[in-house]
Amino acid sequence: MSHTAHIPSHRKPRRSASKIALRAGVAGGVLSTLAVAGASGPAFAAEPVTETIEMPTITADLSTQVAQSADATQQAANSYALQAEQDLAVAKAAKQAKADQALAEKKAEAKKKAEAEAKRKAEEARASRSTERTTLSTASAASKVAAPASGSVASVIAFLKAQLGDAYVMGGTGPNSWDCSGLTQAAFAQAGVSLPRVSQDQSTAGTPVSLDNLQVGDLLYWGAAGSAYHVGVYIGNGQYLDAANPSKGVVIQDLSGYPATGAVRVL
Template identity: 45%
Template sequence: MTSIKTVTAIAFATILTTLGVGTHTVNAAESTASLQAQLQEAQNSVAKLNEQASAKAVAIQDAQANIKDATAKINTYNVKITKAQAEVNKRTANMKAQLRSLQKEAGNSVTGNVYFDFILNAKNLNDVVSRSFTVGKLNEANQQALEDVQTAAKDLADVKQAAVDNKAKLVANEAKLEKDQDALKTLSVQASAKQAELQKKINDNQAAVKKLQGDIAKANAEAKAKAQAATTTKTTAKTTNTIQAATKPAAVAQTTTTSGASGSLAGAIGTALAQIGVPYVWGGSTPAGFDCSGLTSYAAASVGISLPRTAAAQSTLGHSVSLSALQPGDLLFWGGVGSAYHVALYIGGGKYVHAPTEGQTVTTQSMAYYSPSFARRL
């Protein structure tokens, strides 16, 4: 003879089938899990692109500093060249004046050559030798002085040209970096749009799951009412509990953290949280705008700790910490050690503060929403 328990179970299954909640709930759960995986992948993609764009921004800042330095050197060379050219002009004018004077004096000389007259007017042989030596030295000195100044001017011009060529290379490199950064920004915007689309699908899917769970609860109540009419209260309660246990969605595991102890950057949490609302800026490291590593390095500086300017470099510092044993002040990373593409500062309670992506602002986030790959403690 078929038991009341069996009849009730069959009746409940029939109700679920009629409502269409059994298979759909499983499918919805599977779909949500798939979407969550896609969302995680999209978030990683956005973070990687942002890290690359930030690295380009830092490189552009360095290039601009180098261009400024090259420009200053060129200006310095211009001043020196102007002075050297003025000296060349002055010495050339002096030599021309001397030549004109000699030509004028030659017309009044006995021999027609002032140098020759100068030597002939010597008092004795020693005086002749002395005057000849003096004339030669004067000519040699004038010529050498002019050549020295001209050589110096040419050397300066060569150095200036080298500086101009170097500046041209720096400007071309800056243009390439900016072009690369623009391309990365475009990709980041596209990836962010995909991320938002996936998040919407997840939200819609979760709403559908919630509705189905409500249908299940209603089916439970109807099954319980039917069972109560066919068996004793004790049997009915036992049957209902069995059905509820079979249909109740599995609880989501929660990550717990131990409070009390703190990481070395715990004192920087207040500074980081004070930046909430500051816009995301590629390569930014000031309250005018931050990228992910710019925020952590800025916060760390407030407690006297100097951090490198990229997430990849920061991920090599300190020692590894299990994600199940985090302390406020630990650094969270996405990617691998030495190749991380996103960084955040853990603030406790399963949350962290970070600069997410272009178009967003510094904010706090739950690890359940976007879980890091690993953590480091300084």
């Protein structure tokens, strides 16, 4: 015991039991409340948040990025469309080029065939002229033929008129196609006169006569004597009969339309 405990004024008063109980009850209540609050803390944490959260504001940079992205997308779409158009144009051009090439090849083939045909005809014409020259060479000894004592002009004219309408064919000697000298040679053969085969030599066969003094049956020629390129026979009244050309054939024509260069008399 304290050395001052026997002094009443220095002794602490004893607390009453009721106050101690009250304080104990308050303290217990507080502790209980804290315990309940602690136990219910997680439940309260699960409650939805009622605070307003402010969203970030779209800045100018973000707007620019969005616009640029849209532009890039549009440019890509335009690029794809342009590429598609270019691919279509290339395909059309290739198709047209193929068609043009086929047409060019077809024309080239046709030209080649035409050239081959022209060459063949030229070779045939050369062969015909060569044959004519050979015949001329073998008949050169008889190229100068005098008029025989006998012979009939009428038979010559009759033969010529019988051939009217026949075709003209270079190198033709009958019976249905003639060239100019082939017809006159065959006609004068009817009167027993053997003329050379070609017009060049026929133009110097017999006696030269003036064109102002022609008689029926005189042999007419065009071109110089000895190098004439055409012959016919005078039939009177300013007309002559000849194997003219491929378009006319054997016909009667007027001297006024195509005057002869000269004439020879073989009958």
